[in-house]
Amino acid sequence: MIAQRDTENGAHFAFTDRWGGVSAVPYEELNLGGAVGDDPRAVRTNRELAAKALGIDPAQVVWMNQVHGRDVAVVDGPWGDDSELPAVDAVVTARRGLALAVLTADCTPVLLADPVAGVVGAAHAGRPGMLAGVVPAAVEAMVKLGAEPSRITARTGPAVCGRCYEVPEAMRAEVARVEPAAFAETSWGTPAVDVTAGVHAQLDRLGVRDRRQSPVCTRESGDHFSYRRDRTTGRLAGYVWLD
Numbered sequence: 001m002i003a004q005r006d007t008e009n010g011a012h013f014a015f016t017d018r019w020g021g022v023s024a025v026p027y028e029e030l031n032l033g034g035a036v037g038d039d040p041r042a043v044r045t046n047r048e049l050a051a052k053a054l055g056i057d058p059a060q061v062v063w064m065n066q067v068h069g070r071d072v073a074v075v076d077g078p079w080g081d082d083s084e085l086p087a088v089d090a091v092v093t094a095r096r097g098l099a100l101a102v103l104t105a106d107c108t109p110v111l112l113a114d115p116v117a118g119v120v121g122a123a124h125a126g127r128p129g130m131l132a133g134v135v136p137a138a139v140e141a142m143v144k145l146g147a148e149p150s151r152i153t154a155r156t157g158p159a160v161c162g163r164c165y166e167v168p169e170a171m172r173a174e175v176a177r178v179e180p181a182a183f184a185e186t187s188w189g190t191p192a193v194d195v196t197a198g199v200h201a202q203l204d205r206l207g208v209r210d211r212r213q214s215p216v217c218t219r220e221s222g223d224h225f226s227y228r229r230d231r232t233t234g235r236l237a238g239y240v241w242l243d
Helices: 040-054 127-132 134-144 169-178 195-206
Strands: 002-008 011-016 072-075 090-093 099-104 108-114 119-125 153-156 183-185 191-193 210-213 236-242
Touching: 002 040, 011 040, 011 108, 011 153, 040 236, 072 134, 090 099, 090 134, 099 108, 099 119, 108 134, 108 195, 108 236, 119 127, 119 134, 119 236, 127 134, 127 169, 127 195, 134 195, 153 195, 169 183, 169 191, 195 210
Parallel strands: 072 090, 153 210
Antiparallel strands: 002 011, 011 236, 090 119, 099 236, 108 119, 108 153, 183 191
């Protein structure tokens, strides 16, 4: 259920896998996405199970309506129901104990924390969002709340790797013009994009030095949801919060 978790200076980071939930095929088992066609009751149960496994209150988790953009919401509490979720791809907060969540199924989930300032952020970085600068926008919003890039700890979770994210040559060239670090080639020798490499290059330029990257490629891992592999599938989640 919780495939990866670590704590540093009071900041908690966690990423789920696909197991331990109640969703049926093709969303089996721990689908946490509410907009992929799964039974809403199963999604609510899965979110409760994941929160319980993390020791957090499911009512104190902030979700997003992710649209592959760069907009950021500053939050101090959860939204109402899912119909009230804003169309943003990053959230930041200075409220301790409030968990921020990001949903993915190949895109790069980015979790950020400055425990000294008491500020955390979560961002959804697919190819469009990475190019639009959603991660720099999230860091900028954190800085406005008192964070310093040199103190920020960053974690990127399971995502499709550059060896598997095949794209047309023209698209790779377009991406590389904006973010050269994202230039990649598949394991079978065709043009590709490495979104996670692009995210880490952006963070490095921003002065975020404490960074860790999950070794998991979602397309290659049967333990994780992958849209590129399966199309109709569930969503993983990354969570970040402060004590």
